[in-house]
Amino acid sequence: MRMLGWLYMAAIFVFIFLPVIVLVLFSFQDSRLPVPPFDGPTLKWYGQVLADRGMMEALRNSLAVAIISAAVALLLGFFAAQGLARVKLPGSILMRGLLIAPMTVSYLIIALGLLTVFNNLGFRPSLWTTGIGHVVINLPLCFAILFAAMGDHQKNAERAARDLGASDLQVLFLVTAPMLKPALLAAFFLSVTFSWDEFIIAFLLTRFDVTLPVEIWSMLRSGLSPATNAIGSLVFLVSIVILILLELTVFRKSKT
Amino acid sequence: MTANVSLKALSHNFGEFQALDDINLEFAAGEFVVLLGPSGCGKSTLLFILGGFLTPTEGQVWIGGQDMSPVAAKDRPTTTMFQDYALFPHMTLRDNVGFGLRMRGQGKAKRNAKADEMLDLVGLLDKAGRKPHELSGGQRQRVALARALAVEPEVLLLDEPLGALDLKLRRQMQEELKIIQRKVGTTFVHVTHDQEEAMAIADRIAVMNNGKVEHAGSPEEVYLRPKTLFSANFMGDLNMIPEAQVGRAAGAGTVYAARPENIGLTGDISLGDARLTEASFFGTYHRCHFQTVEQGGQTYVAHLPIGALPLEDQTIPLFASSPMTLKADV
Numbered sequence: 206m207r208m209l210g211w212l213y214m215a216a217i218f219v220f221i222f223l224p225v226i227v228l229v230l231f232s233f234q235d236s237r238l239p240v241p242p243f244d245g246p247t248l249k250w251y252g253q254v255l256a257d258r259g260m261m262e263a264l265r266n267s268l269a270v271a272i273i274s275a276a277v278a279l280l281l282g283f284f285a286a287q288g289l290a291r292v293k294l295p296g297s298i299l300m301r302g303l304l305i306a307p308m309t310v311s312y313l314i315i316a317l318g319l320l321t322v323f324n325n326l327g328f329r330p331s332l333w334t335t336g337i338g339h340v341v342i343n344l345p346l347c348f349a350i351l352f353a354a355m356g357d358h359q360k361n362a363e364r365a366a367r368d369l370g371a372s373d374l375q376v377l378f379l380v381t382a383p384m385l386k387p388a389l390l391a392a393f394f395l396s397v398t399f400s401w402d403e404f405i406i407a408f409l410l411t412r413f414d415v416t417l418p419v420e421i422w423s424m425l426r427s428g429l430s431p432a433t434n435a436i437g438s439l440v441f442l443v444s445i446v447i448l449i450l451l452e453l454t455v456f457r458k459s460k461t
Numbered sequence: 462m463t464a465n466v467s468l469k470a471l472s473h474n475f476g477e478f479q480a481l482d483d484i485n486l487e488f489a490a491g492e493f494v495v496l497l498g499p500s501g502c503g504k505s506t507l508l509f510i511l512g513g514f515l516t517p518t519e520g521q522v523w524i525g526g527q528d529m530s531p532v533a534a535k536d537r538p539t540t541t542m543f544q545d546y547a548l549f550p551h552m553t554l555r556d557n558v559g560f561g562l563r564m565r566g567q568g569k570a571k572r573n574a575k576a577d578e579m580l581d582l583v584g585l586l587d588k589a590g591r592k593p594h595e596l597s598g599g600q601r602q603r604v605a606l607a608r609a610l611a612v613e614p615e616v617l618l619l620d621e622p623l624g625a626l627d628l629k630l631r632r633q634m635q636e637e638l639k640i641i642q643r644k645v646g647t648t649f650v651h652v653t654h655d656q657e658e659a660m661a662i663a664d665r666i667a668v669m670n671n672g673k674v675e676h677a678g679s680p681e682e683v684y685l686r687p688k689t690l691f692s693a694n695f696m697g698d699l700n701m702i703p704e705a706q707v708g709r710a711a712g713a714g715t716v717y718a719a720r721p722e723n724i725g726l727t728g729d730i731s732l733g734d735a736r737l738t739e740a741s742f743f744g745t746y747h748r749c750h751f752q753t754v755e756q757g758g759q760t761y762v763a764h765l766p767i768g769a770l771p772l773e774d775q776t777i778p779l780f781a782s783s784p785m786t787l788k789a790d791v
Contacts, residue, residue, distance in 0.1 A: 358545070365547035368512060369561035369612060370535045379560075383551045 275396035282347025354388035464525030728780030
């Protein structure tokens with residue numbers, strides 16, 4: 206029985222990670238197609254991808270969009286959560302629901318809606334419109350994470366700080382933000398990852414400057430190549446780095 | 462530092478609900494004042510108004526001869542010790558205690574020295590570098606006290622600070638609070654619903670009910686010579702004495718009553734023959750329930766001295782002495 210358990214676990218891990226392993230493995234493929242048999246290894250595809258100016262620019266665009274849109278979503282989500290957690294307003298439950306609702310709408314619908322709105326307003330598709338789209342999808346997430354982390358405990362500590370003479374800004378930077386640090390970091394890094402991976406909104410709302418997933422998609426249209434595996438592996442590497450950062454900052458902190 | 466406090470015609474409404482109704486009180490500088498009352502009587506509301514967290518609907522708070530109406534919470538000469546401690550979890554005890562001084566722009570060396578001095582006062586100097594989650598409830602409470610006192614407020618507000626502690630620890634903290642208050646001389650305004658706690662620590666007790674002050678005075682006054690039936694009842698057990706037994710009318714809207722220690726086997730007012738229905742031993746006295754034979758069986762609670770206990774079911778003549786005249790509840 207014990208053996209079966211281990212086998213089952215191994216099978217699950219293979220199921221989850223086999224595609225990634227294959228992707229990474231064939232990025233080192235020496236021939237022109239990323240299919241078995243494996244002959245290699247070589248780093249030439251990485252060299253080619255890193256020398257590809259379009260690809261590198263898309264990577265920089267993706268990073269910029271991810272970081273800026275995550276920061277904006279975090280800020281807006283924080284204000285909304287702080288407001289709704291502190292002040293009792295008529296219909297605050299409804300407002301909370303409306304803020305979280307976009308999470309249930311598919312990215313495709315959101316992208317189509319934004320496209321129509323931007324067209325009507327006369328905004329050309331660009332990295333900015335994509336960034337706005339990513340704020341739209343990440344704001345509910347940031348709000349939900351931060352709102353859940355704000356309790357009476359926090360409210361009382363803020364009141365105590367004010368009682369001891371802290372101004373609103375001092376309360377924010379010396380009490381609220383440090384107490385919410387794990388939630389703030391988690392919301393920020395999750396938003397960065399979601400924006401970094403996001404394709405549909407970026408595809409519909411960019412034109413000349415594109416993000417990495419869109420660039421990879423256009424590369425795929427010209428057929429499979431180990432170069433796509435190489436860029437895929439790089440994207441995977443970035444996600445792993447974010448995950449490790451998250452692990453080191455948020456989860457280790459929350460243990461103490 | 463210390464200052465006197467005047468509450469002038471304070472009223473506060475939460476929507477339709479009147480939480481405070483025309484409160485007029487004077488606290489002397491350096492007094493240990495306890496606001497005592499059941500939950501919902503307005504005592505916490507009053508404390509929040511003193512601290513500047515609530516603006517009263519009507520009336521003013523004066524501290525040290527100054528009208529506090531235009532002064533925000535952060536600028537008031539008051540600090541608060543909160544019921545749930547409200548310590549900053551991400552700071553060490555030293556930083557917690559030094560926080561108020563930091564807000565007043567004091568340098569690190571100076572505020573750390575003061576923080577250590579305050580931690581020493583509450584007996585936690587050896588834990589100055591710890592974080593709040595490493596402490597027990599009683600220790601956190603002491604840190605909250607040290608933090609509130611570090612800025613040398615003129616008035617310290619204590620919002621049921623001992624409510625979360627177990628009985629033994631609570632008694633111990635009451636004594637410590639009293640000692641520390643004597644040492645620093647700050648005016649303390651302490652809110653509680655525990656009458657024993659109030660008696661143990663207060664120089665002056667204000668008994669509150671339904672947003673009004675029923676009686677304010679020393680613990681002796683409030684216990685022995687209460688003004689109203691409500692405050693008499695709240696301060697301890699009470700026996701109603703029928704007017705017929707006292708022999709004279711109590712007057713319109715007033716009643717006679719006596720504490721259990723003033724009911725006994727001798728006294729100047731006869732309550733008639735009564736049967737002992739139940740007795741329990743309390744160490745320094747017997748707590749006895751009597752039921753009178755006549756008058757359709759009125760019950761009395763008496764605290765009899767050790768050795769003076771009649772047999773159970775025995776019928777004896779019962780007496781009361783020095784009854785209080787109380788204003789009945791409206």
